[in-house]
Structures are given as C-alpha cells and as structure tokens.
Amino acid sequence: MTLVWIANVLFLFVIIPVVVIILRRVLQPATEIKAYADDITEYGAQLAPHLEALGELTTTRELVRQANTDLERYVRALDRIS
Amino acid sequence: MDPAFVVFLLGVLIAIIAIAGHLIAIILILKHVVNRLNIILGAVQAVTTTAQPAEAIIDDINADLGAGRKLMEDCVARLEANAAPPAGTAASDPARHPEDRHGPNGPGGGTATAAPPARADTEGQGQHPEEEWPPQDRPSPNPPPSPLWNR
Numbered sequence: 001m002t003l004v005w006i007a008n009v010l011f012l013f014v015i016i017p018v019v020v021i022i023l024r025r026v027l028q029p030a031t032e033i034k035a036y037a038d039d040i041t042e043y044g045a046q047l048a049p050h051l052e053a054l055g056e057l058t059t060t061r062e063l064v065r066q067a068n069t070d071l072e073r074y075v076r077a078l079d080r081i082s
Numbered sequence: 083m084d085p086a087f088v089v090f091l092l093g094v095l096i097a098i099i100a101i102a103g104h105l106i107a108i109i110l111i112l113k114h115v116v117n118r119l120n121i122i123l124g125a126v127q128a129v130t131t132t133a134q135p136a137e138a139i140i141d142d143i144n145a146d147l148g149a150g151r152k153l154m155e156d157c158v159a160r161l162e163a164n165a166a167p168p169a170g171t172a173a174s175d176p177a178r179h180p181e182d183r184h185g186p187n188g189p190g191g192g193t194a195t196a197a198p199p200a201r202a203d204t205e206g207q208g209q210h211p212e213e214e215w216p217p218q219d220r221p222s223p224n225p226p227p228s229p230l231w232n233r
Contacts, residue, residue: 020100027108030107030108033111045125067146072153
C-alpha cells in the first residue's frame with residue numbers, strides 16, 4: 001500500500017506537471033503560428049489589389065507600338081526634309 | 083474502496099483532462115491556421131494569374147522601345163552626317179576641330195597655345211574685330227566651345 005501511495009504522489013506531482021509542461025511547449029508555437037497566419041492573411045490578401053495595375057500593361061504595349069509607328073513616320077519625314 | 087486507488091483515479095482523470103484540453107486547443111489553432119492558409123493560397127493564385135502574362139508584355143514593350151531608340155539614333159546620325167561641313171573646307175584648316183562650325187573668325191580661332199586677349203581690353207574698342215564675341219554678322223546659338231576663351 002505504501003508503494004501505491006508513493007506512485008500516486010509521483011503521478012500527481014511529477015508526471016502530470018511534466019505532461020502539462022510538454023503540452024504547453026507544443027501549444028506555444030501553435031499559438032505563434034496562428035498569429036503569423038493572421039498577419040500573413042492581413043497583409044498578403046492586400047497584395048492582389050496592388051497588382052491591378054498590371055492589367056494596364058496591355059494598354060502600355062499598344063501605346064508604345066503606336067508611338068513607334070509615329071516615330072517611324074517622323075524619321076521618314078525628317079529624311080525627306082534633309 | 084481503498085483511498086489510494088481513489089487518489090490514483092483522480093490523478094488519471096486530471097491528467098486526461100489536461101491532455102485533452104491542450105490537444106483540443108492545438109486542434110482549434112491548427113484548424114484556424116489551415117483556414118488562413120487557404121485564404122492566402124487563393125490570394126497567391128490570384129496574384130500568379132494576374133502577373134503571369136506580364137513578362138511577355140514587358141518583353142514586347144522593351145523590344146518596341148529598343149527599336150524606336152535605334153531608329154532615332156540612326157536618324158540623328160544621318161542628320162549629323164548631312165549637316166557636317168564639306169570635306170574640302172575641313173581639309174583647308176586641319177588644325178581645327180571637325181565639329182567646330184564657327185569658322186576661323188569664331189571664338190577659339192587661334193592656336194591652342196595662344197593666350198586669349200583680355201575681354202576688358204578689347205571691349206568697345208574694336209582693335210581685334212576678328213576676336214569679338216559674339217560675332218556681329220550672325221547670331222551666336224552656342225557659347226564659345228573652346229575652354230581657353232574662358233580663362
């Protein structure tokens with residue numbers, strides 16, 4: 001019976017606190033990961049609206065082509081003048 | 083029942099409750115993280131879809147701009163070649179710089195070692211009309227090209 005009481009004391013004051021400490025050590029990184037995931041969601045989800053201007057690149061390409069065509073005409077006119 | 087076993091059962095119950103509580107908390111946190119990661123994955127896919135054709139478009143823009151620049155450079159080179167003085171004039175005065183379009187009476191018309199006259203001495207006296215600046219017969223579009231003149 002004395003051994004049972006010793007085992008109980010060990011179980012209550014050693015094993016259970018150790019298990020709780022280990023579980024807290026697992027829980028703490030999980031909590032930090034949750035905070036990081038929240039931050040990434042808050043700032044990463046804002047990335048897409050900032051890239052809407054990429055859709056204007058097609059317009060920029062067309063404008064550059066038109067400017068190139070006009071530049072060719074200008075150079076031809078200069079050649080005719082000189 | 084022996085009190086030792088009761089205490090043992092209580093201890094086991096406490097341990098099970100502690101373990102279950104922590105595991106449930108971890109499960110909830112991991113669920114939250116998975117949901118957030120799904121949202122982030124959707125945003126990243128949207129960004130990838132948006133930015134995917136940018137490289138080809140930017141290459142086209144660069145090619146067009148490069149072609150325009152080359153066209154302009156060739157045009158400027160042709161214009162400069164057409165505006166250059168005739169070869170006979172340049173050969174009669176080889177000491178002058180080929181790009182000097184002011185002629186022998188312009189600024190810097192002397193040799194490179196000649197000291198320029200003091201401007202205060204010649205100003206308003208007309209003793210050296212060939213060294214007056216700007217020349218009276220034509221406007222001066224450019225400043226004197228020779229650095230010796232400004233000493």
